Amino acid sequence: MATPAWAKRKKVEEVPTVAGTLIDNVEGLTPDGKGGIEHFEGFLISPDGHVAEVYHAGDKRPERVQYKLDGRGRVVVPGMIDAHGHVMATGFAKMTLDLSSATSLDEALSRIAAWTAAHPDAPWILGSGWNQVQWGLDRMPTAAELDAGTGGKPAWLTRVDGHAGWANSAALEAAGITAATPDPEGGEILHIAGSGKPAGVFIDAATALIASKQPKARPEDRDTALGEAQLALLAQGVTAIADMGTSIEDWQAFRRAADIGHLRIRIVSYALSLDDMVLIGGPGPTPWLYGDRLKMNGLKLFLDGALGSRGAWLKAPYADDAKTSGLPQMTRTQLGNRMSRAALDNFQVAVHAIGDEANKTVLDAIDELSATYKGDRRWRVEHAQIVDPTDIPRFGEHGTIASMQPQHEASDRIMAEARLGPDRLAGAYAWKSIAATGATLAFGSDTPVEPARPFEGIAVAVTRQGPDGKPFLGWQPQEAISREAAINAYTTGAAYAMFAENKLGRIAPGYDADFLFVDTDPTLATPDEIRKTRVLETWIGGQRAWSAAKDEAAAQAPEPEAF
């Protein structure tokens, strides 16, 4: 019997409205959870900010929904996760003198002079980002050179890698540094050949001699820095970041922001020291706080320095300075004890290791500690830049995570060749070989050392080339990885590395609705197009957290329409 017309009408009226937001008509792509990428056309976000359903071609959508956004065929990808960054330093780099684009010592000095003139009230001249290699200088700059433009005020400028600092004479005086000041353990004070006077540059542990004298950032400065960092990250499509070295003051700034609803990105903290770890976490890692916005997972340890300032701990002396093999920041025993102290209370451990001896040492320590600390520990090796090929297979053991930064390879390859010579580079930035051992690859930027630009990182990962397209066929191109693997390393891999693989990194039912509208499909575009990807909108927890249209004060992006 045919249904009468009135009954049909009634039936239509009874279709319930589905709560949430339907985003439809997109070119969606997401990691499939098995290492590959799958495509979709639309998805439903629940009112609590999770992905409720994902729709593929031909799938039935809900008839009535609270909000609906027509994606107009734009590309949607999951929010990118930066597995290794420094949130507060990223913000402070925006607030102080940024020398990262200076291409010569003269240019740096004239910018320092201009900054000094423009900030007459600043008690100290503070900044970062300098790189003598980028200036074509085969030595470090000096205090005397810095004196010229700094008007007698103390100046302290951090090197791009954060592992060295450059002081002027007033800063040396403020810190009481003389020819007689000894090198601290794990640090080096550079001296002027002949006179023995301090030259102005301090490496690794020695940087604290000056840094401890600079005016301490006020809580309100930290709040501003966090705001600046969030903007920089959101604009590049980073929706979550592992903060590698959170101090108690940093943590308080994160919480102050979250308390008033200003924490938009998700931050997973690794404490700067055992003291910070205990102050922040108390008896163990924190739970997810503020609706999955903030969590403290564990401890960051620095086992060595960086290659640029010859602090990376190598198995043999530097090819371009036979007097040193680097600056280990702790003994093997101290490393084991600190890792053990953290693991005892189930804190996750992330160890900075750049040189081949540092990498071997942390792999030894993981080997040893794994006998005592069973279960799912996810020991993290941060950087893993120069690994002896005989040690590479060890990354596949004990569930070790290789937290690596593709942009470092492009920026540092020429310097790495100089520091190591041609015969010790087989395990340098060896993403493919390390992944082949079964270790999880988690990619990040080390922001502010490199800008947090995940799409640039994906382009480097698949080409082993810099923005200039050099070298022509890629540097050690056998270590390039597939674009699927690179996208996974910035999403599922980075999420796994922070124990968030069931929440973050995919657009799939149950996951936090963190996603981007971008202008490029990274599975189809050329590497150069991927590098130039523009993020159009960044959504976190089902809310639009940033939009290029608003940021550029141009046409407003359409708000979701009430349906």
Ligand SMILES: [Zn+2]
């Ligand atoms: Zn770092």
